[in-house]
Every structure is written in C-alpha cells, then in structure tokens.
Amino acid sequence: MKKRYFLGTIAVAAATLAAGTALAQDNNKFKIGLIIPMTGQQASTGRQIEAAARLYMAQNGDTVAGKKIELIVKDDVATPDVTKRLAQELVVNEKINVMAGFGVTPAALAAAPIATQSKTPLVVMAAATSSITEASPYVVRTSFTLPQASVAMADWAPKNGIKKVVTLVSDYGPGIDAERYFKDRLLFNGGQVVESLRVPLRSPDFAPFLQKVRDIKPDALFVFVPSGAGAAVMKQFLERGMDKAGIKLIGTGDLTDDDQLNDMGDGALGVVTSHHYSAFHPSPMNKKFVEAFEKANKGMRPNFMAVGGYDGMRVIYEALRATKGQGGGEALLAAMKGQIFESPRGPMFIDAQTRDVVHNMYLRKVERKNGQLYNVEFDVIKDMKDPGKSK
Numbered sequence: 072m073k074k075r076y077f078l079g080t081i082a083v084a085a086a087t088l089a090a091g092t093a094l095a096q097d098n099n100k101f102k103i104g105l106i107i108p109m110t111g112q113q114a115s116t117g118r119q120i121e122a123a124a125r126l127y128m129a130q131n132g133d134t135v136a137g138k139k140i141e142l143i144v145k146d147d148v149a150t151p152d153v154t155k156r157l158a159q160e161l162v163v164n165e166k167i168n169v170m171a172g173f174g175v176t177p178a179a180l181a182a183a184p185i186a187t188q189s190k191t192p193l194v195v196m197a198a199a200t201s202s203i204t205e206a207s208p209y210v211v212r213t214s215f216t217l218p219q220a221s222v223a224m225a226d227w228a229p230k231n232g233i234k235k236v237v238t239l240v241s242d243y244g245p246g247i248d249a250e251r252y253f254k255d256r257l258l259f260n261g262g263q264v265v266e267s268l269r270v271p272l273r274s275p276d277f278a279p280f281l282q283k284v285r286d287i288k289p290d291a292l293f294v295f296v297p298s299g300a301g302a303a304v305m306k307q308f309l310e311r312g313m314d315k316a317g318i319k320l321i322g323t324g325d326l327t328d329d330d331q332l333n334d335m336g337d338g339a340l341g342v343v344t345s346h347h348y349s350a351f352h353p354s355p356m357n358k359k360f361v362e363a364f365e366k367a368n369k370g371m372r373p374n375f376m377a378v379g380g381y382d383g384m385r386v387i388y389e390a391l392r393a394t395k396g397q398g399g400g401e402a403l404l405a406a407m408k409g410q411i412f413e414s415p416r417g418p419m420f421i422d423a424q425t426r427d428v429v430h431n432m433y434l435r436k437v438e439r440k441n442g443q444l445y446n447v448e449f450d451v452i453k454d455m456k457d458p459g460k461s462k
C-alpha cells in the first residue's frame with residue numbers, strides 16, 4: 072500500500088515536471104497558425120502560400136528574438152465553418168500567437184471574431200475583399216484589394232479605346248467589389264459598363280455567360296475570378312472565338328494567374344490585366360525570390376498568393392523582433408502597423424490606420440519571354456491605397 076502510494080507520488084511529480092518542461096518549451100515558442108485551403112477548388116492558393124512561408128523561414132531562420140517559430144498548417148478547404156473551428160482550436164488548444172493565411176474572403180470573415188475575442192493578430196495573406204480589415208481591429212493584410220486592381224484597370228481601359236464593357240465576376244465579396252469599383256471608375260472616366268454578369272463561385276459554368284457577352288459585343292470583357300479559375304475562363308473565351316470577334320479580354324491579375332498562365336497557351340498573348348504582382352517583375356529582389364521559390368518547389372512558379380504569404384511572414388517576423396520576443400497580441404499588432412519594406416512585388420507598407428496594404432498597381436500584358444508566358448509590366452500606379460477605404 073505504502074509502496075503504491077510512493078510510486079504514485081513519483082508518477083505525479085514526474086508528470087508535473089514534464090508539464091513544466093513542456094510549458095517552458097512552449098514559452099520559448101512562437102506559434103503561427105496557418106489556415107489555408109490545401110484541398111478543393113482553392114488548393115493552389117494553399118500550396119503557394121505554404122511553399123512561400125516555408126521559403127521565408129528557410130531564408131530567415133526559425134528563431135527570432137530568442138523564440139522558436141513553429142508553423143502549424145491547417146487545411147480549411149476554403150470553407151468558413153471549418154475555418155472558424157480551426158481558428159478556435161488553434162487559439163484554445165495550441166495557444167497560437169498569430170493566425171494567418173485565409174484563402175478566400177468568407178474564411179477570413181469567419182475567423183475575424185475569434186481574432187477579436189482572443190486578441191490574436193490575423194494576417195490575411197490571400198483574401199482581397201476591401202471590407203475584411205474592418206471585420207476586426209486585429210486584421211492586417213499583405214495580399215491586395217479588388218478595388219485597387221479594378222480601379223487601375225478602369226483608368227487604363229478608356230485611354231486605350233475600351234469604352235463599352237461587360238463585367239463578369241464571381242458572385243461573392245471580391246467579385247462584387249471588382250464589379251462595383253470597375254464600373255464606377257469607368258463611368259467617371261467616360262466609359263460605360265453595359266452589362267454586369269455574376270457567376271456562382273462553386274463549379275461555375277461560364278458558357279452561357281460568355282454567349283451573352285458575344286451577343287452584346289462590347290469593346291472588352293472585364294473579368295474577376297479567384298485564383299485557380301482563370302484558365303477555364305480563358306479557354307472558353309478562346310473556344311468561342313470571342314477574341315476573333317473583336318472582344319478584348321481584360322481583368323484583374325487573378326485571371327492571368329502566374330500559377331496557371333504558362334499552360335494557357337498563345338491565346339492568352341496580349342491579355343492586359345492590373346495587379347500588384349508578376350513573377351516577371353524586374354527587380355533584383357524578385358528575381359532572387361522566384362529563383363529560390365522554383366528551386367525549392369520543383370520548378371513551381373510563385374504567384375501573387377505566394378507573395379502575400381512571403382510578405383505576411385515578414386510582417387510577423389519583424390513584429391516579433393520589434394517586440395523583442397515579448398509581444399502579446401496587442402503589442403504584435405502595433406508592431407505590424409506601419410511596417411514599410413521591399414517585397415518581391417515592389418515597395419509596400421501596412422497603412423497604420425487601416426491595417427491594409429499600400430503598394431503599386433501595375434498594368435501588364437501577357438507576352439512570351441524566354442519561351443514562357445508572363446505578365447509583363449508596362450505601366451504603374453504608385454503606392455495605391457485601398458479605394459474601398461476612402462468612402
């Protein structure tokens with residue numbers, strides 16, 4: 072009896088010790104919960120972001136201000152219910168210091184209240200509806216916004232003979248932003264959107280919509296579809312001979328996504344889009360980034376999702392460094408606001424008031440370079456804030 076009691080005491084003591092050690096180790100850790108779609112329709116976004124986050128860590132080390140960075144990757148299949156549950160679990164069980172990722176707007180919006188309640192910074196690396204930063208004071212964005220890209224395109228188009236336009240967007244947050252900001256700005260610039268078409272986000276069939284566009288015969292079709300869906304639009308546009316019928320294809324850079332562009336074929340040549348990132352961006356930093364990314368990922372070309380992930384890691388690392396490893400949520404957030412740095416996309420900063428990204432918007436045309444298709448930049452609007460915030 073006595074012996075048993077004794078052994079029990081030792082067991083408890085050992086367990087306490089183990090827990091204590093675990094706690095000490097945990098205190099030395101800095102955990103980033105990366106919630107991204109790794110399967111399903113948006114899987115390429117998750118693949119790109121994870122690869123970029125791992126590249127950033129490989130290049131910059133996994134220890135910052137004495138803390139060991141731990142990246143915990145979770146697949147939310149771009150489904151907001153799943154995102155919410157994962158965010159809750161990561162905050163409660165894993166005690167993550169920062170949550171990041173968010174492949175689509177509904178996922179970011181589902182996690183935002185959890186960020187607020189737990190005072191955990193939420194770094195949006197992909198989703199791009201303007202209003203996301205307003206869903207929680209803990210949101211910081213390193214991707215882009217659809218009003219930025221759409222306004223840039225609506226400024227370029229009428230100066231280049233495109234006056235009468237039909238818009239075609241995915242029927243949810245970013246698509247609605249793209250439709251609205253493109254339309255208003257085009258009208259302001261003397262052009263006109265003659266028809267606005269919305270296609271369902273899940274398993275879209277573009278055929279009937281494209282047929283309608285063909286009948287209307289505008290100067291151009293302006294498209295927003297999320298990363299991963301561009302190739303299908305391009306294919307059906309060309310199959311219908313719409314380019315030959317004199318309808319130009321324009322859009323935000325999601326359409327000529329670097330993840331898919333090289334497989335789209337010569338039909339994509341000449342398509343003009345507006346965006347914040349091209350793998351062909353001619354800066355020394357980007358050249359190094361693309362080379363390292365391709366080398367680490369069997370030749371996979373980084374797209375704008377990868378850059379959002381890479382820059383998001385930068386913002387997190389520097390916030391941890393600035394707070395000397397001591398930062399709780401509030402301090403980390405404060406150290407994220409106002410960060411200014413060079414990204415593979417070009418210069419960027421996090422607006423301290425809105426916590427949103429400010430960066431260049433480039434006009435690009437698809438060209439063949441070194442035997443591959445790229446978005447080649449030919450004009451730039453510098454340091455663009457999110458037009459969605461100026462209302």
Ligand code: PHB
Nearest residue numbers: 175176198199297298325
């Ligand atoms: C979004 O859901 O906010 C989103 C997703 C993919 C994009 C752009 C925006 O390419």
